[in-house]
Amino acid sequence: MHNMKICILCGGYGTRIRDVSEDLPKPMIPIGGYPILWHIMKYYGCFGHDRFVLCLGYKGNVIRDFFMNYRSHTTDFSIDLSGRKPIDYHDHQRGEPWTVTLAETGLNSMTGARIKRVEKYLDGEDNFMLTYGDGVGNIDISKLLAFHKQHGKILTVTGVRPPGRFGELQCDSNGLITEFNEKPQTTGGRISGGYFVCRKEIFDYIDPHESTVFEQEPLRNLVRDREMMVFKHDGFWQPMDTSREYQLLNQLYEKKKAPWVIW
Numbered sequence: 001m002h003n004m005k006i007c008i009l010c011g012g013y014g015t016r017i018r019d020v021s022e023d024l025p026k027p028m029i030p031i032g033g034y035p036i037l038w039h040i041m042k043y044y045g046c047f048g049h050d051r052f053v054l055c056l057g058y059k060g061n062v063i064r065d066f067f068m069n070y071r072s073h074t075t076d077f078s079i080d081l082s083g084r085k086p087i088d089y090h091d092h093q094r095g096e097p098w099t100v101t102l103a104e105t106g107l108n109s110m111t112g113a114r115i116k117r118v119e120k121y122l123d124g125e126d127n128f129m130l131t132y133g134d135g136v137g138n139i140d141i142s143k144l145l146a147f148h149k150q151h152g153k154i155l156t157v158t159g160v161r162p163p164g165r166f167g168e169l170q171c172d173s174n175g176l177i178t179e180f181n182e183k184p185q186t187t188g189g190r191i192s193g194g195y196f197v198c199r200k201e202i203f204d205y206i207d208p209h210e211s212t213v214f215e216q217e218p219l220r221n222l223v224r225d226r227e228m229m230v231f232k233h234d235g236f237w238q239p240m241d242t243s244r245e246y247q248l249l250n251q252l253y254e255k256k257k258a259p260w261v262i263w
Contacts (some may be wrong), residue, residue, distance in 0.1 A: 001155045002048060002125060003049055003050065003231065004049050004051075004053065004124050004125070004128055004129055004145070004197075005026060005043060005049075005052070005053060005121075005122060005128045005129070005131045006041075006044050006049055006050075006051065006052050006053070006129040006130070006131065007041075007053045007055065007115065007118060007122065007128055007129065007131075008027070008037065008040065008041070008053070008054050008055065008130075008131055008132070008133045008134050009051060009055050009111055009115070009130075009131070009133055009135040010025065010027040010037060010055055010056055010057070010059020010060075010063055010115055011025075011055050011056050011058055011060065011105055011106070011107075011109065011114055012026060012057065012111075013024030013058050013120055013226055014029075014058070014134070015246075016031065016241050016242055017240065017241060017242055017243060017246065019243050020243045020246045022208050023059075023224065023258060024059065024060075025057075025058050025059035025062055025064055026062070026134045026240070027040075027063065027134060028062050028063060028066065029134075029240060029246060030148060030248055030250075030256075031249045031253050032239075032250060032253035034074070035066065035082075035102060036133070036134055036136065036240055036249070037054075037063070037133045038074075038233055039136055039260060039261075040131065040133065040135075040136060041096075041098065042096070042263055043141075043260050044078075044129070044141060045057050045097075045098065045263075046262050046263055047141040047142055049129065049141065050097050050098045050099065051097060051098070051120065052099070052100045052101065053100045053101045053118050053121045054102050054103065054133075055102075055103055055105040055114040055115065055117070056102055056103060056104050056105060057105055057106055057107050057108075057114065058064055058107060060102075060104060063102065064102050067100055067102060067178060070096075070209070071089050071091070071095055072087070072089075072215045073179070073257070074091075075089050075090060075091040075096070075199075076090040076091075076146065077087075077089045078090070083238050085231050086170060089205040093129050100109075101118075101121050103118045103121060105117040105118065106210055108210055108212065109210040110211055110212055110213040110214070111212075111213055111214035111215065112206045112207065112212030112213055112216075112217070112218055113207075113208060113210045113211070113212045114214075115130065115202075115203075115206055115214055116203060116206040116207070116212065117208070121201050121251065122200070122226075123191065125200060126198075126199065126200055127139075127148065127149075127196075127197060127198065127199055127200070128197075129145075129195070129196065129197050129198070130194070130196040130197070130198055131194040131195050131196060131257075132194040134180075134239055134241065135193060135194050135231065135237065135238065135239040135240070135242045136231065136236075136237075136238060136240075136249065136258075136260040137158075137160065137193060137235065137236050137237035137238065137239075137259075137260060138235045138236045138259040138260050138262070139158050139193075139194065139195050139231075139235070139237070140233075142197075143229045144156065144197060144199060146159060147229070147231050148197040148229075148231070151175070151229050152224060153176075153199075153226075153227045153228060153229050154198065154199045154201045154202055154225075154227040154228070155196060155198055155199070155202055155219075155222050155227060155228045156196060156197040156228075156229050156239075157177075157194075157195075157196050157221065157228065157229075157230055157231070158192075158193045158194065158195035158196070158231050158233050159171075159189060159190035159191070159192065159193065159229075159230040159231065159233065160190060160192075160193030160233050160237040161190065161191075161234060161237070162190070162191040163237070163238055163239075166202060170189065170239030171205075171229075171230050175230050175231075175232070176226060176228075176229060177223050177228040177229065177230055178222060178223070179214075179223065180192075180219050180223050180228070190230065190232065192215070193233065193237045195231075195233075197231075201227075202218075202222075205217075205218040205221050205222055206218050220234070233241060234241070234262045235259065236259035236260065
Protein backbone atom coordinates (compact mmCIF):
# COMPACT_ATOMS: atom_id res chain seq x y z
CA MET A 1 0.00 0.00 0.00
CA HIS A 2 2.75 2.39 -0.93
CA ASN A 3 2.12 6.08 -1.59
CA MET A 4 -1.58 6.33 -0.91
CA LYS A 5 -3.56 9.54 -1.40
CA ILE A 6 -4.54 11.41 1.73
CA CYS A 7 -7.78 13.39 1.92
CA ILE A 8 -7.67 16.12 4.58
CA LEU A 9 -10.77 17.94 5.85
CA CYS A 10 -9.87 21.64 5.91
CA GLY A 11 -13.18 23.43 5.47
CA GLY A 12 -14.81 23.86 8.88
CA TYR A 13 -15.47 27.12 10.70
CA GLY A 14 -13.36 26.28 13.76
CA THR A 15 -15.55 28.43 15.97
CA ARG A 16 -14.04 27.32 19.29
CA ILE A 17 -10.57 28.58 18.39
CA ARG A 18 -11.54 31.97 16.92
CA ASP A 19 -9.86 33.70 19.87
CA VAL A 20 -6.48 32.51 18.55
CA SER A 21 -7.04 33.78 15.04
CA GLU A 22 -10.02 35.49 13.51
CA ASP A 23 -8.56 35.61 10.01
CA LEU A 24 -7.17 32.08 9.56
CA PRO A 25 -9.02 28.85 8.90
CA LYS A 26 -8.18 26.35 11.64
CA PRO A 27 -5.79 24.17 9.57
CA MET A 28 -3.65 27.27 8.94
CA ILE A 29 -3.15 28.12 12.62
CA PRO A 30 0.60 27.76 13.17
CA ILE A 31 2.67 25.48 15.34
CA GLY A 32 6.15 26.93 15.44
CA GLY A 33 5.62 29.08 12.35
CA TYR A 34 4.14 26.36 10.12
CA PRO A 35 0.39 25.67 9.79
CA ILE A 36 -0.87 22.60 11.66
CA LEU A 37 -2.00 21.36 8.22
CA TRP A 38 1.65 21.45 7.07
CA HIS A 39 2.68 19.41 10.13
CA ILE A 40 0.06 16.76 9.31
CA MET A 41 1.19 16.58 5.67
CA LYS A 42 4.85 16.47 6.66
CA TYR A 43 4.09 13.58 9.01
CA TYR A 44 2.41 11.50 6.27
CA GLY A 45 5.29 12.42 3.95
CA CYS A 46 7.75 10.82 6.38
CA PHE A 47 5.98 7.49 5.71
CA GLY A 48 6.28 7.92 1.94
CA HIS A 49 2.78 9.26 1.25
CA ASP A 50 2.93 12.56 -0.61
CA ARG A 51 -0.30 12.92 -2.63
CA PHE A 52 -2.88 15.08 -0.90
CA VAL A 53 -6.45 16.18 -1.57
CA LEU A 54 -7.48 19.14 0.59
CA CYS A 55 -11.23 19.72 1.13
CA LEU A 56 -11.60 23.49 1.32
CA GLY A 57 -14.46 25.63 2.60
CA TYR A 58 -14.22 28.42 5.17
CA LYS A 59 -11.42 30.84 4.21
CA GLY A 60 -10.16 28.39 1.59
CA ASN A 61 -8.30 31.20 -0.17
CA VAL A 62 -5.84 31.40 2.72
CA ILE A 63 -4.95 27.73 2.13
CA ARG A 64 -4.83 28.22 -1.65
CA ASP A 65 -2.49 31.18 -1.24
CA PHE A 66 -0.17 29.25 1.09
CA PHE A 67 0.36 26.51 -1.51
CA MET A 68 0.40 28.82 -4.55
CA ASN A 69 3.20 30.79 -2.85
CA TYR A 70 4.66 27.91 -0.88
CA ARG A 71 8.32 28.89 -1.00
CA SER A 72 7.71 32.50 -0.02
CA HIS A 73 5.62 31.30 2.95
CA THR A 74 8.23 28.81 4.16
CA THR A 75 11.63 30.36 3.29
CA ASP A 76 13.60 33.58 3.54
CA PHE A 77 13.97 35.33 0.18
CA SER A 78 15.29 38.50 -1.41
CA ILE A 79 13.24 40.35 -3.98
CA ASP A 80 14.29 42.99 -6.49
CA LEU A 81 11.22 45.20 -6.74
CA SER A 82 12.26 46.56 -10.13
CA GLY A 83 11.58 43.09 -11.50
CA ARG A 84 15.02 42.88 -13.15
CA LYS A 85 16.12 39.84 -11.17
CA PRO A 86 14.25 36.69 -10.21
CA ILE A 87 13.35 36.17 -6.55
CA ASP A 88 16.30 34.72 -4.67
CA TYR A 89 15.12 32.06 -2.23
CA HIS A 90 17.57 31.35 0.56
CA ASP A 91 16.74 27.70 1.07
CA HIS A 92 18.86 25.37 -0.95
CA GLN A 93 16.22 22.72 -1.34
CA ARG A 94 13.11 22.99 -3.45
CA GLY A 95 10.28 22.54 -0.99
CA GLU A 96 8.50 19.22 -0.52
CA PRO A 97 7.94 16.39 -3.02
CA TRP A 98 4.18 16.72 -2.57
CA THR A 99 1.34 16.81 -5.07
CA VAL A 100 -1.52 18.81 -3.57
CA THR A 101 -5.04 19.03 -5.00
CA LEU A 102 -6.98 21.96 -3.56
CA ALA A 103 -10.70 21.26 -3.93
CA GLU A 104 -13.56 23.62 -3.15
CA THR A 105 -16.11 21.58 -1.20
CA GLY A 106 -18.53 24.35 -0.19
CA LEU A 107 -18.70 26.91 2.58
CA ASN A 108 -21.43 25.26 4.64
CA SER A 109 -20.85 21.61 3.77
CA MET A 110 -20.59 19.10 6.57
CA THR A 111 -17.79 16.52 6.66
CA GLY A 112 -19.60 13.81 4.68
CA ALA A 113 -20.47 16.18 1.86
CA ARG A 114 -16.86 17.38 1.67
CA ILE A 115 -15.58 13.81 1.32
CA LYS A 116 -18.20 12.94 -1.31
CA ARG A 117 -17.31 16.06 -3.32
CA VAL A 118 -13.69 14.98 -3.80
CA GLU A 119 -14.62 11.47 -4.97
CA LYS A 120 -13.48 12.35 -8.51
CA TYR A 121 -9.97 13.17 -7.24
CA LEU A 122 -9.77 9.73 -5.59
CA ASP A 123 -10.97 7.89 -8.70
CA GLY A 124 -8.82 4.86 -9.44
CA GLU A 125 -7.66 4.56 -5.83
CA ASP A 126 -8.80 1.33 -4.17
CA ASN A 127 -7.88 2.75 -0.77
CA PHE A 128 -7.12 6.22 0.52
CA MET A 129 -6.39 7.84 3.86
CA LEU A 130 -8.57 10.48 5.45
CA THR A 131 -8.02 12.77 8.41
CA TYR A 132 -8.92 16.09 9.99
CA GLY A 133 -6.84 19.21 9.35
CA ASP A 134 -6.44 20.02 13.03
CA GLY A 135 -5.10 16.95 14.82
CA VAL A 136 -1.53 15.66 15.20
CA GLY A 137 -0.25 12.40 16.61
CA ASN A 138 2.51 9.84 16.32
CA ILE A 139 0.38 7.10 14.75
CA ASP A 140 2.42 4.41 12.98
CA ILE A 141 1.01 4.94 9.48
CA SER A 142 2.69 1.81 8.09
CA LYS A 143 1.14 -0.38 10.80
CA LEU A 144 -2.20 1.36 10.33
CA LEU A 145 -2.15 0.51 6.59
CA ALA A 146 -1.05 -3.08 7.19
CA PHE A 147 -3.93 -3.51 9.65
CA HIS A 148 -6.42 -2.01 7.18
CA LYS A 149 -5.23 -4.27 4.38
CA GLN A 150 -5.31 -7.37 6.56
CA HIS A 151 -8.92 -7.02 7.81
CA GLY A 152 -10.40 -6.07 4.41
CA LYS A 153 -13.29 -3.99 5.82
CA ILE A 154 -14.35 -0.67 4.30
CA LEU A 155 -13.15 1.69 7.03
CA THR A 156 -10.42 1.80 9.66
CA VAL A 157 -10.48 4.54 12.29
CA THR A 158 -7.59 5.28 14.62
CA GLY A 159 -8.88 4.89 18.18
CA VAL A 160 -6.97 7.08 20.61
CA ARG A 161 -7.00 7.78 24.33
CA PRO A 162 -9.13 10.88 24.88
CA PRO A 163 -7.54 14.17 25.82
CA GLY A 164 -11.06 15.57 25.37
CA ARG A 165 -14.62 14.71 24.46
CA PHE A 166 -15.06 13.10 21.03
CA GLY A 167 -16.55 10.12 19.14
CA GLU A 168 -16.41 7.18 21.53
CA LEU A 169 -15.79 3.74 20.05
CA GLN A 170 -16.84 0.41 21.48
CA CYS A 171 -15.42 -2.70 19.91
CA ASP A 172 -15.26 -6.45 20.39
CA SER A 173 -12.05 -8.40 21.02
CA ASN A 174 -11.25 -8.58 17.29
CA GLY A 175 -11.41 -4.81 16.93
CA LEU A 176 -14.81 -4.80 15.15
CA ILE A 177 -16.68 -1.66 16.12
CA THR A 178 -20.06 -2.35 17.74
CA GLU A 179 -21.08 1.16 18.72
CA PHE A 180 -20.14 4.74 17.81
CA ASN A 181 -21.26 7.78 19.82
CA GLU A 182 -20.15 11.08 18.39
CA LYS A 183 -20.14 13.14 21.61
CA PRO A 184 -20.72 10.88 24.61
CA GLN A 185 -21.38 12.25 28.08
CA THR A 186 -18.74 10.03 29.62
CA THR A 187 -15.71 8.56 27.92
CA GLY A 188 -14.12 5.44 29.20
CA GLY A 189 -11.99 3.92 26.50
CA ARG A 190 -11.13 5.16 23.05
CA ILE A 191 -12.32 7.97 20.86
CA SER A 192 -12.03 8.60 17.14
CA GLY A 193 -8.77 10.40 16.41
CA GLY A 194 -9.26 10.57 12.64
CA TYR A 195 -6.35 9.06 10.71
CA PHE A 196 -8.82 6.89 8.82
CA VAL A 197 -8.11 4.48 6.00
CA CYS A 198 -10.98 3.98 3.56
CA ARG A 199 -11.75 1.54 0.79
CA LYS A 200 -13.40 3.20 -2.21
CA GLU A 201 -16.73 1.58 -1.21
CA ILE A 202 -16.94 4.26 1.50
CA PHE A 203 -18.53 6.57 -1.11
CA ASP A 204 -21.57 4.25 -1.32
CA TYR A 205 -22.34 5.22 2.27
CA ILE A 206 -22.15 8.99 1.83
CA ASP A 207 -25.08 11.10 0.65
CA PRO A 208 -23.83 14.12 -1.39
CA HIS A 209 -26.19 16.59 0.34
CA GLU A 210 -24.28 19.36 2.11
CA SER A 211 -25.86 18.44 5.47
CA THR A 212 -24.30 14.95 5.50
CA VAL A 213 -22.10 14.57 8.56
CA PHE A 214 -19.57 11.77 8.00
CA GLU A 215 -19.51 10.91 11.72
CA GLN A 216 -23.29 10.34 11.86
CA GLU A 217 -25.28 8.33 9.26
CA PRO A 218 -22.32 7.02 7.21
CA LEU A 219 -20.39 5.76 10.24
CA ARG A 220 -23.50 4.36 11.92
CA ASN A 221 -24.37 2.45 8.74
CA LEU A 222 -20.82 1.11 8.42
CA VAL A 223 -21.06 -0.11 12.02
CA ARG A 224 -24.44 -1.71 11.26
CA ASP A 225 -22.90 -3.52 8.26
CA ARG A 226 -19.88 -4.60 10.37
CA GLU A 227 -17.52 -2.71 8.06
CA MET A 228 -15.63 -0.50 10.51
CA MET A 229 -12.52 -1.48 12.44
CA VAL A 230 -10.43 0.33 15.03
CA PHE A 231 -6.65 0.65 14.89
CA LYS A 232 -5.60 1.13 18.50
CA HIS A 233 -3.12 3.91 19.12
CA ASP A 234 -1.85 4.41 22.66
CA GLY A 235 0.72 7.05 21.80
CA PHE A 236 0.36 10.79 21.40
CA TRP A 237 -2.68 12.39 19.77
CA GLN A 238 -3.91 15.93 20.21
CA PRO A 239 -6.41 18.10 18.32
CA MET A 240 -6.15 21.89 18.25
CA ASP A 241 -9.67 22.96 19.18
CA THR A 242 -9.07 25.67 21.74
CA SER A 243 -6.50 28.31 22.54
CA ARG A 244 -5.28 26.15 25.44
CA GLU A 245 -4.55 23.32 23.00
CA TYR A 246 -2.90 25.78 20.59
CA GLN A 247 -0.56 26.84 23.40
CA LEU A 248 0.13 23.23 24.42
CA LEU A 249 1.12 22.18 20.88
CA ASN A 250 3.31 25.24 20.40
CA GLN A 251 5.05 24.68 23.74
CA LEU A 252 5.79 21.04 22.83
CA TYR A 253 7.22 22.20 19.49
CA GLU A 254 9.35 24.95 21.02
CA LYS A 255 10.77 22.57 23.64
CA LYS A 256 11.56 20.04 20.90
CA LYS A 257 9.24 17.57 22.63
CA ALA A 258 6.65 17.31 19.86
CA PRO A 259 6.06 13.55 19.35
CA TRP A 260 4.76 14.02 15.78
CA VAL A 261 7.92 15.81 14.60
CA ILE A 262 9.84 12.89 13.10
CA TRP A 263 11.65 14.89 10.40
